[in-house]
Amino acid sequence: MDEEQKHVRPSWDEYFMGIADTVAQRATCDRGRSGCVIVRDKQILVTGYVGSPMGLPHCDEVGHLFKQVTHEDGRVTNHCMRTVHAEQNAICQAARRGISLDKAILFCRMTPCRTCAMLIINCGIVRVVCEMKYHAGAESEEMFKIAGVELNYMSEEIMKYKNQ
Numbered sequence: 001m002d003e004e005q006k007h008v009r010p011s012w013d014e015y016f017m018g019i020a021d022t023v024a025q026r027a028t029c030d031r032g033r034s035g036c037v038i039v040r041d042k043q044i045l046v047t048g049y050v051g052s053p054m055g056l057p058h059c060d061e062v063g064h065l066f067k068q069v070t071h072e073d074g075r076v077t078n079h080c081m082r083t084v085h086a087e088q089n090a091i092c093q094a095a096r097r098g099i100s101l102d103k104a105i106l107f108c109r110m111t112p113c114r115t116c117a118m119l120i121i122n123c124g125i126v127r128v129v130c131e132m133k134y135h136a137g138a139e140s141e142e143m144f145k146i147a148g149v150e151l152n153y154m155s156e157e158i159m160k161y162k163n164q
Helices: 012-024 086-097 114-123 138-147
Strands: 035-040 043-049 066-070 076-080 105-110 127-132 150-153
Touching (some): 012 035, 012 105, 043 086, 086 105, 114 138, 138 150
Antiparallel strands (some): 066 076
16 A cells, blocks of 8 residues: 555544534534534543524524624624524533533534533533634633633634624
C-alpha cells in the first residue's frame, strides 16, 4: 500500500465530531443545523440535534420564530426561538434515560450559547469540543473558563449561517 492510499485513523476528537456532524443531518432548523454528541470514556452516552420540542412544528415546515436581542454594546442579533438547541436536546435525552453526564465530554458544531453553557456546567461536563466558534460566544467562553470547563476548537473560524 503506497503513502497516498494509507488509511489514517481520525483522532478521538475528529471521530466524535464526525458523529456530531452526522447527527446534525437530522436537524430541522437551517440556522446552523447543529448536532451534539456527549461521551465518557470514549463511549457515546447520548446525542441531540437542533429541532422543535416533540409534537410542535419545525422551522423546516413552518418557518423560523425570530426574536431580536440587543446586547450591552448595542449589537443586535437574531435568534430562532422555535427550536431546542442540540446541546439541550442531548442533555434532555440523558435526563429521560437516567444517564449521568458527570465528567463527560460534549462535541458540538459551535460554541454553545449562554443557556447551553449554563446547563453544560451544571451537568458536570468537564470538556467541550467545538467544530467552530459562535459569533456571540464570548460570554459562554468566559463562563466555561470561570467554571473550569475545558473548551477546545477544531477551527478558529466563526460559523456562518442565514440571518445571523
